Each structure stands twice: as structure tokens, then as C-alpha cells.
Amino acid sequence: MTLPVMEPDLDAATLRAWARLVDDAPFASLCWGERITFDNPESLTLLGALSAWTDRVQLVTTVLIPQLHDPVMLAKALATADMLSGGRLTVGLGVGGRHEDYCAVGADPATQTMREMADRVAVMKRVWAGEKVTESTLPVGPPPVQPGGPKLLVGTMGPKTTRHAAGWADGLAGTTLDLDLAAQNELFDVARAAWQEAGKPAPHLATSFWFAIGDGPAPREQVHRHLRRYMNWIPREYVDAMAPTTGWAGTADELRALLRRFADIGTDEVHLIPTDADLDQARRVAEVVADL
Structure with a gap:
């Protein structure tokens, strides 16, 4: 978290x-x-x-x-x-x-x-x-x-950066904007190969994404508000265009299913990024994690 x-x-x-x-x-x-x-x-x-x-x-x-x-x-x-x-x-x-x-x-x-x-x-x-x-x-x-x-x-999202870090890093702390698990798995494969070529133990594979947990349209609106604030160096119209598909918003059951899919591709850890300071967001995710 x-x-x-x-x-x-x-x-x-x-x-x-x-x-x-x-x-x-x-x-x-x-x-x-x-x-x-x-x-x-x-x-x-x-x-x-x-x-x-x-x-x-x-x-x-x-x-x-x-x-x-x-x-x-x-x-x-x-x-x-x-x-x-x-x-x-x-x-x-x-x-x-x-x-x-x-x-x-x-x-x-x-x-x-x-x-x-x-x-x-x-x-x-x-x-x-x-x-x-x-x-x-x-x-x-x-x-x-x-x-x-x-x-x-x-911290990386690309294969070139991943390969470059194999000499000094112990793993990845990446970010996925659109939660494309196939693309994430491809990057993990790049890391696995680069670490093996460097003669090092298998890398720690972590990624992250923004989240809002809840019912109805409110969670997606919460993510959108956060992106507008956080991505203040990007023109607002660009942020608004990417907001519907950036990060994750949904119910506890949907988050549980998503985390299991990340586990299926060998993700060691997901670093969830809250889009609100309401402590209830962390409590609700803790209940999901306890049930994995």
C-alpha cells in the first residue's frame, strides 16, 4: 500500500x-x-x-x-x-x-x-x-x-531501462497505467532474461497502479480528480483523455480478481497507489488482501 x-x-x-x-x-x-x-x-x-x-x-x-x-x-x-x-x-x-x-x-x-x-x-x-x-x-x-x-x-516502464539496471538493481518497481497484463508480463520476461544474463538471482518483480475502490461511477471519478491534481505538468485535456483508462476503479471482488491475474504472471508485489486520503480506502483493500 x-x-x-x-x-x-x-x-x-x-x-x-x-x-x-x-x-x-x-x-x-x-x-x-x-x-x-x-x-x-x-x-x-x-x-x-x-x-x-x-x-x-x-x-x-x-x-x-x-x-x-x-x-x-x-x-x-x-x-x-x-x-x-x-x-x-x-x-x-x-x-x-x-x-x-x-x-x-x-x-x-x-x-x-x-x-x-x-x-x-x-x-x-x-x-x-x-x-x-x-x-x-x-x-x-x-x-x-x-x-x-x-x-x-x-523504477521503470520500458525494456531498455530494465536491461540497463540489471547490473545494479535487485528488481523492478514499475508502473502500469492501463493495466495491460500481457505488456507487463513481456517486461517481466525482459527482466528475467537480463538478470539471468548478468548472473544474478531472479529479480523482484513489482508494479504499481492508481486505484479507487467502491461501487458505481464514484471510484472512476475519484481517479480522474487525482490524475488532474497529480499530473499538473501535463495539459488538462491530455489528462482528461487518458483518465478513463488509467489506473483501476471498481469493487472489492473486481480488485481481488485483478490481483490474482497479476499473481498468475509472476508478479511478486503490487504497490497500490490511493487516489484519496480517506483511510477507508486502505481498510477496504486490506480486507481484499486478507482474502487472497
Whole structure:
């Protein structure tokens, strides 16, 4: 379950209530994404709070953008979170889709490439391995709880990006806009082949989609409202055109059937993205997950 971090008017009480519900429910992971020029919470600060608010659930960034951070400081922050959470951190990384976020923090949009991200991951892994990245007295700590650092997932929707990440990632943290399971399975096959060619264990295969659970037309209208707000960098007429087929809206029974179809193609995990901060949305999905 993803936190509703892109919804308006959030406060600590709402985020804490969501985190605790997810931790108590039969979800595998608690996820959240990163944006800069938006009013969502800052991702690493939120990670520290989630480490304290939860005890069981895996904490998954979906996704952080390394190019928006100094790689040594990012490695130190993530190692600290891995320590605070008792080794429950998984780090999804991506290049991001908005130049405005790069410009807001003084990052060069020309670094919005998979090669640049891989270079920064290499620095982070050196830090987590206890290597000195400069001629310092001591290496950068603290050491992560997980040897070698947290599991890394690549945020991707395409085969080229997937193949490129096989050298450093442990799996995928993808997104499906139209819930085309055949296309998703093709991407999973690309990942399986790329990881095998790299001589690595089978990749963790995760994907995500927006959701609204309920009866009648209200859930689809909820998804549409969310997309208009979240996709504010895209002309509204384009968002309106894609909204009827983007994400998922329907009943509990329909969601249960859909998740089973994802399981059938070998999906290890689905990261559901809420389109409203109403905690009842998470409760209703928890009932579906408990019955899978």
C-alpha cells in the first residue's frame, strides 16, 4: 500500500494513521514517492517518521531520484533509515519525469539518465560497503543493517531501462497505467532474461497502479480528480483523455480478481497507489488482501 502523499491537506495524524493501519494489516510493504515542486512531504524526512511509526512492514521508496541528492548524503540517510527500521528498507530508484524538480534543487536536467543514476548508485554502494570515498579518517557511516545496503529496485516502464539496471538493481518497481497484463508480463520476461544474463538471482518483480475502490461511477471519478491534481505538468485535456483508462476503479471482488491475474504472471508485489486520503480506502483493500 502506498501512502496518499500526493493528496492535499495532509497532516502528521493522517500519515501516521495510514502507516499504522498498513503495518497492522496484511500488506507486505508501505510505499511513497518523491516530488520536489509539489506539496507532498519530503521523502527522507518521512522515511524517518515511518521507521518510528511502524514495526513490521517493509518500507519502500517508489521512487527516489538520486540525481536530486548528493549520493554520499543520500547513502548516509538511507543507511540511517535502515538502522532505525531494523533492516526493513527497500529503495526504489528512478530518473524522474519532471525537469522542474531537477531545476528546483539546482540539479542539471542533463543528468536525467540511467547512466548517471547507475554512477550514483555505485557511490552509494561503496559507502554501504564501508569504503572510504575520500581521504577521510573514517568511512561514512552508520553501516546499514542489511549487509551491502538495502535492496534496490529500478523504477521503470520500458525494456531498455530494465536491461540497463540489471547490473545494479535487485528488481523492478514499475508502473502500469492501463493495466495491460500481457505488456507487463513481456517486461517481466525482459527482466528475467537480463538478470539471468548478468548472473544474478531472479529479480523482484513489482508494479504499481492508481486505484479507487467502491461501487458505481464514484471510484472512476475519484481517479480522474487525482490524475488532474497529480499530473499538473501535463495539459488538462491530455489528462482528461487518458483518465478513463488509467489506473483501476471498481469493487472489492473486481480488485481481488485483478490481483490474482497479476499473481498468475509472476508478479511478486503490487504497490497500490490511493487516489484519496480517506483511510477507508486502505481498510477496504486490506480486507481484499486478507482474502487472497
